[in-house]
Amino acid sequence: MSKLNSVGKSEIRKDAVSKVTGESLFINDVKFPDMLYAATVRSPAPHIKILGINDAEARKLPGVKGIYYAKDIPGENKVPLVFQDYPFLADKTAQFQGQAVGLVVADDPISARRAAALVKIKYKELPAVFDPLEALRKKSPKIYGKDNVFKKFVIKKGDIKKAKADVEIEDTFTVNYQVHAYLETQGAIAVPRDDGGMNVYGSMQCPFYVQDAVAKVLGETYNKVKIVQQTTGGAFGGKEDVPSIVCGHAAMLARLTGKPVKLIYSREEDFQSMSKRHPGWVKIKYGAKKNGKIVFCKVKYILDGGAFATLSPIVLWRGTVHASGPYEIDNVLIETYAAATNKVPCGAYRGFGQPQVSFANESLIDMLAEKLNMNPARLREINAIRKGGTTATNQKITESIGLLKTMALSKKSAGWAKKWKKPSARKGVKKYGIGMASSIYGVGLGAGGQHLAKSGSFVQIEPDGSVIIAVGNTEMGQGARTVLSQIAAETLGAPYEIVDMMPTDTSRVPDSGPTVASRTTVMSGTSVMNACKVIRGRIDKVVRKKLKAKGKVLSENGFYKIGNKKISYTEVIAECWAERVHLSHAGWFRVEGTTFGEKDGQGDPYYVYTWSTMIAEVEVDTETGLVEVLNFISAHDIGKAINPREAEGQIQGGSLQGIGYALSENLVIVKGRMLNPNFTGYIIPTIMDSPDIKPIIVEEKYPKGPYGAKGLGEPPLICAAPAIANAIYNATGKRIKALPMIPERVKCA
Amino acid sequence: MSKLNSVGKSEIRKDAVSKVTGESLFINDVKFPDMLYAATVRSPAPHIKILGINDAEARKLPGVKGIYYAKDIPGENKVPLVFQDYPFLADKTAQFQGQAVGLVVADDPISARRAAALVKIKYKELPAVFDPLEALRKKSPKIYGKDNVFKKFVIKKGDIKKAKADVEIEDTFTVNYQVHAYLETQGAIAVPRDDGGMNVYGSMQCPFYVQDAVAKVLGETYNKVKIVQQTTGGAFGGKEDVPSIVCGHAAMLARLTGKPVKLIYSREEDFQSMSKRHPGWVKIKYGAKKNGKIVFCKVKYILDGGAFATLSPIVLWRGTVHASGPYEIDNVLIETYAAATNKVPCGAYRGFGQPQVSFANESLIDMLAEKLNMNPARLREINAIRKGGTTATNQKITESIGLLKTMALSKKSAGWAKKWKKPSARKGVKKYGIGMASSIYGVGLGAGGQHLAKSGSFVQIEPDGSVIIAVGNTEMGQGARTVLSQIAAETLGAPYEIVDMMPTDTSRVPDSGPTVASRTTVMSGTSVMNACKVIRGRIDKVVRKKLKAKGKVLSENGFYKIGNKKISYTEVIAECWAERVHLSHAGWFRVEGTTFGEKDGQGDPYYVYTWSTMIAEVEVDTETGLVEVLNFISAHDIGKAINPREAEGQIQGGSLQGIGYALSENLVIVKGRMLNPNFTGYIIPTIMDSPDIKPIIVEEKYPKGPYGAKGLGEPPLICAAPAIANAIYNATGKRIKALPMIPERVKCA
Numbered sequence A, B: 001m002s003k004l005n006s007v008g009k010s011e012i013r014k015d016a017v018s019k020v021t022g023e024s025l026f027i028n029d030v031k032f033p034d035m036l037y038a039a040t041v042r043s044p045a046p047h048i049k050i051l052g053i054n055d056a057e058a059r060k061l062p063g064v065k066g067i068y069y070a071k072d073i074p075g076e077n078k079v080p081l082v083f084q085d086y087p088f089l090a091d092k093t094a095q096f097q098g099q100a101v102g103l104v105v106a107d108d109p110i111s112a113r114r115a116a117a118l119v120k121i122k123y124k125e126l127p128a129v130f131d132p133l134e135a136l137r138k139k140s141p142k143i144y145g146k147d148n149v150f151k152k153f154v155i156k157k158g159d160i161k162k163a164k165a166d167v168e169i170e171d172t173f174t175v176n177y178q179v180h181a182y183l184e185t186q187g188a189i190a191v192p193r194d195d196g197g198m199n200v201y202g203s204m205q206c207p208f209y210v211q212d213a214v215a216k217v218l219g220e221t222y223n224k225v226k227i228v229q230q231t232t233g234g235a236f237g238g239k240e241d242v243p244s245i246v247c248g249h250a251a252m253l254a255r256l257t258g259k260p261v262k263l264i265y266s267r268e269e270d271f272q273s274m275s276k277r278h279p280g281w282v283k284i285k286y287g288a289k290k291n292g293k294i295v296f297c298k299v300k301y302i303l304d305g306g307a308f309a310t311l312s313p314i315v316l317w318r319g320t321v322h323a324s325g326p327y328e329i330d331n332v333l334i335e336t337y338a339a340a341t342n343k344v345p346c347g348a349y350r351g352f353g354q355p356q357v358s359f360a361n362e363s364l365i366d367m368l369a370e371k372l373n374m375n376p377a378r379l380r381e382i383n384a385i386r387k388g389g390t391t392a393t394n395q396k397i398t399e400s401i402g403l404l405k406t407m408a409l410s411k412k413s414a415g416w417a418k419k420w421k422k423p424s425a426r427k428g429v430k431k432y433g434i435g436m437a438s439s440i441y442g443v444g445l446g447a448g449g450q451h452l453a454k455s456g457s458f459v460q461i462e463p464d465g466s467v468i469i470a471v472g473n474t475e476m477g478q479g480a481r482t483v484l485s486q487i488a489a490e491t492l493g494a495p496y497e498i499v500d501m502m503p504t505d506t507s508r509v510p511d512s513g514p515t516v517a518s519r520t521t522v523m524s525g526t527s528v529m530n531a532c533k534v535i536r537g538r539i540d541k542v543v544r545k546k547l548k549a550k551g552k553v554l555s556e557n558g559f560y561k562i563g564n565k566k567i568s569y570t571e572v573i574a575e576c577w578a579e580r581v582h583l584s585h586a587g588w589f590r591v592e593g594t595t596f597g598e599k600d601g602q603g604d605p606y607y608v609y610t611w612s613t614m615i616a617e618v619e620v621d622t623e624t625g626l627v628e629v630l631n632f633i634s635a636h637d638i639g640k641a642i643n644p645r646e647a648e649g650q651i652q653g654g655s656l657q658g659i660g661y662a663l664s665e666n667l668v669i670v671k672g673r674m675l676n677p678n679f680t681g682y683i684i685p686t687i688m689d690s691p692d693i694k695p696i697i698v699e700e701k702y703p704k705g706p707y708g709a710k711g712l713g714e715p716p717l718i719c720a721a722p723a724i725a726n727a728i729y730n731a732t733g734k735r736i737k738a739l740p741m742i743p744e745r746v747k748c749a
Helices: A016-021 A056-060 A109-118 A208-216 A242-257 A268-272 A312-321 A354-371 A376-383 A403-414 A444-454 A480-494 A520-547 A569-578 A643-661 A719-732 A743-748 B016-021 B057-058 B110-120 B209-218 B241-259 B269-271 B310-321 B354-371 B377-383 B403-413 B444-452 B480-492 B520-547 B569-578 B642-662 B720-731 B743-748
Strands: A036-042 A049-053 A062-067 A100-106 A121-125 A147-157 A168-173 A186-191 A198-202 A225-229 A262-264 A280-288 A293-306 A331-340 A430-442 A454-461 A467-472 A499-502 A554-556 A559-561 A565-568 A584-590 A609-621 A626-638 A692-700 B038-040 B048-054 B064-069 B098-107 B119-126 B147-157 B166-173 B187-192 B198-202 B226-231 B261-264 B280-287 B294-306 B331-340 B431-442 B454-461 B468-469 B499-500 B555-557 B559-562 B565-568 B586-591 B609-621 B627-637 B693-696
Touching: A036 A109, A036 A242, A049 A100, A056 A109, A062 A109, A062 A242, A062 A719, A100 A109, A100 A242, A100 B269, A109 B016, A121 A444, A168 A354, A186 A242, A198 A208, A198 A242, A198 B586, A242 A262, A280 A354, A280 B280, A280 B720, A293 A312, A293 A354, A312 A331, A312 A354, A312 B520, A354 A430, A354 B642, A376 A403, A376 A430, A376 B098, A403 A609, A403 A626, A403 A692, A430 A719, A430 B198, A430 B431, A454 A480, A454 A520, A454 B586, A467 A480, A467 A520, A480 A499, A480 A520, A520 A565, A520 A584, A520 B119, A559 A569, A559 B331, A565 A743, A626 A643, A626 A719, A643 A692, A692 B565, A692 B743, A743 B310, B038 B110, B038 B241, B038 B269, B048 B098, B057 B064, B064 B110, B064 B241, B098 B241, B110 B565, B147 B310, B147 B520, B166 B354, B166 B520, B187 B241, B187 B627, B198 B209, B198 B241, B198 B520, B209 B226, B241 B261, B280 B354, B294 B310, B294 B354, B310 B354, B310 B444, B354 B377, B354 B431, B354 B720, B354 B743, B377 B403, B377 B431, B377 B720, B403 B609, B403 B627, B431 B720, B454 B480, B454 B520, B468 B480, B468 B520, B480 B520, B520 B559, B520 B565, B520 B586, B565 B569, B569 B627, B609 B720, B627 B720, B642 B720
Parallel strands: A036 A262, A198 A225, A293 A331, A467 A499, A626 A692, B038 B261, B198 B226, B294 B331, B468 B499, B627 B693
Antiparallel strands: A036 A100, A049 A121, A062 A100, A147 A331, A168 A280, A186 A198, A186 A262, A280 A293, A430 A609, A454 A467, A454 A584, A554 A559, A559 A565, A584 B586, A609 A626, B038 B098, B048 B119, B064 B098, B147 B331, B166 B280, B187 B198, B187 B261, B280 B294, B431 B609, B454 B468, B454 B586, B555 B559, B559 B565, B609 B627
C-alpha cells in the first residue's frame, strides 16, 4: 500500500483565505445588471381561508414592478419534496402563520418589503391545531389527510411481551424546536438566460432539489434550468428543503419580469417561515436483567411536523431506526408518527430526528443504571453493540464498529473513573456533575432514500497539471471542497495545492442526491475517487512507458515511482497531454442493498454506522438554575479522518450546537404565533458559552469508504443534550425531561 | 441500420429565436457590478523604439483608475501562440502601428478611451520593412530572427526537372489582405473570482488558447482560470488568436484592480490591430501534355506575416499542402515562406492560406486550358484526383472523393455546356462570362496541428430526459450548437427539441483544440457521439430489460424498439433514473496517423478532404470595370450534411465572403499606415451585391466521420475568387492577376 500523501493530513481549507479576508461572495454580495428585488407577502394567521386580496395601495408605491400570486405561477404550484402537499404560494387557504401568499418585485429591496407589508389579505380564520398529540386525536381539525399523519413507522424485533426483565423503567420526554441560526439567511438570485432557460444562484445544500423545484414552477425542461450554489454561510439542514421555495419564487419572478430577481430573507421571516428541527414527544421504556443486560425497549415517538410534510417522513424514519440507541437489544418495539399541525413546517436539522429520541433514550439509560445501582458508563458498555451484534432492525454489524473505543477514550480523557460519583454525593449551591451519552448513526440516506443513494463527479487534469473537480454535493462550511480535493490529490498523485473544486452546478454533474446525512465524504468522495482511478489508470500507462518499468505505480510527494525509479507528476502530465491522453472523467457511485421492511422495520437500513460517545462536565447553580458546561468530550468513530483538523472542527461545531439545543435555544410559539423570531429572544451559545470541546477521533476503517472514511457531519450534535441532562442529574439529582434545559426548568425541576 | 431521426434533417437552429429577437447577450451586452472599462494605448508608428511615456495628463482625467504597461504584467509578457514572439504589451520596441503599448482602466468606456488618447509615447522611428519580398532580401531591416522568415516549407513529389511537358505556363499572382468584418468587434470581460482565480467571458473561437494566455499573463494555474465563450457575433478565424490578447489584457487589469474589467474594441482599432488574411505573392508554373494531363507543378508562395508570427506558420502550412490544387500531378515542387514585415500581424481567416494560392493555381489552370485550346472544365476533369489517386504529398485517396461529382453537378446546374464559350466570342460593353474553379480542402488541423487533434465532450441526460451537452469547440454562428445537438439526439434516441449545448467553458471539458479548420463537426461531433454511445449502451440494457427482448435496440420518433416491441424514450429514462443508471459521460476523440515529412513534405497530412467546385457567372461593364456576379454555384462534397439547411447557409455565407475577397475588399496600408480602417473605406458585399448563391451538397460518406460527415466551414470561400477571375477573363479576355479585382484593375487590365 502506498504511503498517503494528502489524505490524513490537516491540509489548509480551500476556502480559508477568502472567508477570512471577506472575499467570499455570498448571495447577498452578488449583483446582476437591471436586477429587481423581491419580498414575500405572508399569511397573518395560522390557518386561514383567503377571501380576497387588496394590493392597490402596494402597487402604487414607487419602484414596485409587480405583485404576483398563485394564479401567476407559470408551471405547477407544488414544491417537489417528499410529498407534493406544499404549494409555492398559498391559493385558497394558508396553513401556518408566515406561509407565502404573494410575491412583490421592486427596484430596491426596501420598496419591495414596504409593498409586501401594504398588501391586505382578507381572510377568515379556520379551526387550527397546534399540538401534535392533539392533532392525532380523532376530533382534531384536519389539515393533512384524514388523520393528520404525514407518516408512521413500526420497528418490531423479537417480542417485547415475551422479554423477561428484572427491572423496568419508563418515562416521557419532550423536546422543543431548534432553529438553524446559520449566519446567512435564505437567499437566491434567478437570472433569465438568453436561450430561454433560467440560472439560479443561491445559498443551498441541495441544488438538485432546487433544479427540480425551479423546473416545476416554470414548467421548463431540466436542461434549461441550471442551479449554481453560491458560497453558503451555514446550512445545518436548514437549506435542504427551503431553498426549493426561495429559488422557486425568485425563478418565477425572473420569468414573469424577464429580469434577474434577488430574494433575500430577513432574519425574522427566516425564523418564521423556514423548516426547523421538529419538536417531539417520546415515551420510552426499558426492561433489563439485574446484570444490566437490556432485554427490551419500547418507544412511542411523535414528531410535530408543522403545516406541510416537507422532510418529516424521512426525518421520522431516521429517528425511528435509531430510537433504541446504540445497544444490542433482542426485543424492540418502536412506533413513530409525524403529525401535522398549524405551525411552521419542520424539516432537516443536523441529526435529523435523532437528537430528539437520543435525549429520551440516553436519559432513560442513566435512569435505568440508577435503578440497577450501576455506573451508567458500565451499563452502556454491557449493552453496546459489538462486532457481530445486531441493531434494532436486526442488521448484523460486521465491520467498522468503534463504539466501545469511543466510550473508553472519552472516559479516559474525562477521568470518568475518578470523577463520576452518585448524585447524592454532591454538595453546595454550585454543584458539579458529569454525564455521558452514546449514539449510533447510520451514514447517508439509507433505505429511506435509496433512490437518492448515488453521486456523480467530474475530474479534469488541466495541461499544467492543476486539477478541477466538480461534484453534485455542496461545500456549506463543512469542508467538502477541502476533503474532496484531498481525495482527488491522493488518488491522482497530484499535489493538493493545485487541486480544487468548482462551485456546485447542476449542469456539470448528474443528480447526486442532497448534501445531508453526513453522506458527502463517502458518496462524493467515492465518486471522485472512482473518476480519479480511471484517469490514474491512464496516467500509470504513461509512467510505465516513461520509466520503462512494469508493476504498480506509487505516488509520493509529487513523483510517481516504480521500484526505485521515479518521475515527476508535472513531467508525466505534460507527456500525457503531448500524447493526447484523455485526462477527464465523469465518475459515479451508487450504494446498493439497503433495506427496511414495511411492516416490521427489519433489514439493513444503512450501509455503515458512525459510533459516538460524549461526556459533559457541568456546574449547576442550584439557586438560579444556570448550567455551565465546564468541559465537553466528543468521541466519534468515523473510519478515517481525511483531514483531522476539519474533522475536529466538525466535532466542535456540532457539539456546541448540541449544547445550545440542550440548554438555551427556546423557540416560543403560542397558538401558532411565533413570539421570538430573532436572536434577541432565541438564545444561541456564543464563544463565551462554549466550554473546551475536546474532539476524539476513532478510526475503525470502513473498507468500502474512500480511504476508510465514514460520515461525521451529524453525529457531534446527537447525544450532546442527554450527556448534559445526565450531568445535570449527576450534579443535582434532578432529572430534566424536557428540552431546552433553561434555568427556569433546572431551578424548578 | 436504424433510420435517421434527426441527422440529415434541417432542424431549427438552437439560437435562431434568441438571435432574431435580440435576446442573445453578446459581450458588450453583459455587465458586472463595479465593472471598470479599459482602452488600449497603441503604437503611433510602424517600428519604434520607446524612449519614455508621459501619462500625467491622462491620469488626471476624472474617472481614470489606472494606466498599466508591460512592467505591470503579473505573469509573462508573451502571448502563447505558435511561437512566443508577440508580447501582450510592447516594452522597449513596437513593431507595427497599432500594437498595444499600455492599458487604461476607468469608470466608463469614454473616459478610458480619452485617457488612452492622452498618453504620449516618446519614441524614435526604427528602419522598417513593409513588403514581404523585400523582407526576405539580405539587406532588409530584420524584425524576426536573422532572415525575417517565420517559417518555410517544401513539398517535393517526383522530380519536376524530369517531367516532360508539351506545354508550359507560368505566371505570378498577388493577393491583398482580407478583414473578417464580423458584426461584433473583439471584446472581453474578466471577473476576479472569490477563490483568487479569474473568469473571462468573451467573443472568441478558441477558449483554450485564451485559457493558456490568461494563465500565462497572470502567472496562475489553469484550474483557476475559467474561460467562457459569450455568444459570438461572427469570427471567421479573426477570433482565433486575437482574443488571447484581448482577454489577457482584460484579465491582467482585473487582477491589478481587483474589479471586473470590460475591454471592447472600436471598429477602427479592431481593423488596426487584429490579425487578417495574409497578403501573398504566388509564382506558379504548370507543365502538361497535349492531351491535358498535367505533368508538373512548381509553386513559390510567399505570405506577408506582419510584425509577429501569430498563426503564420500553420496558415502557410495549409497553403503549402494545397498549393497545387485538387489535381493528381506526379511531379510537384512547392516552396513557401511566411515573412515578417512591420505591419499588423496576419492570422487565420476562413480558408487559412488556401484562397491566396487557389486564386493563383485555379487562374493558371484556365490559362493552361486556353493554351491547350481546351474547355477549362474538361482540363479539370482530366486532372481531378480520383479514388486511388494521390495528392501533392503523395497521400493516396481511398474514400469519400466527390470532386468529379461537384464538377458535374455544378456544371449541370449552371448549364455550363451551353453557356461556356471562348472569350473572343463575347461582344458589347457589358460582357457576360462564366468561370469555374475547384479545390481540395484537408479537414481539420492535420499533421500541422497533430497535438491539437483531440476533442473532449460531456453529455448528461437529466431526470426528465432533457439532455445537456458540452464541448470544447464553440458556436460562432456556424451552427455547432445545432449540429452537435442533432448528433447527440440521434445517438441517444432523444428528441432533438430537448437536447441543447451549454456555452463553451474551459472548466467543463478538456482542451479540445481550437474551433477552426472546419473541424468541429468531425472532432466535437465524434466526441459527442462517442460519449452518447457509452450512455446509449447503458440505456439499451434497460430497454432490453423493460421490453424483455434481446438484440439491437433501434430508436424512432421518441421510442426505442426491438423488433416490433417499443417503449417511449421518456419511460426508459425515468426507469434509468429510478435504477440510478449513470447517464453522464465525458467523451473524447483524437485523430491518429497524420504525417508530413520535414524535408519533402510527403505524407498523409490530413485524415480526409472536402472537395469543391464553384461556378461564377458575371457581367463585366468594360467601361467602368464593375463586375456584377449574376449567379454563383458552390458545390461541396462534405460526406454528410447533418443539417442540410445549415450546410447551405455555410455555403452561401462563405461564398459571399469569397465574392467580397474577389471583387471589393481592399485594405490599404501605405508605409505601415492603414488608410481605411472602417467600413466606409473597406467595402464588404451587402445583400444588394449578393447574387443568387446556389449551394450543392454532395455526400460521399466519410466512414470515420459522425454519420459520414466531413468539414464544410472553410471550403465555400476558397475558390470563389478564381472562379470569378476566370469568369471575368471569359467575359473580357483580360486576365486579372491581383486581388481584389476592383473596377480600377478590371478596367485597366
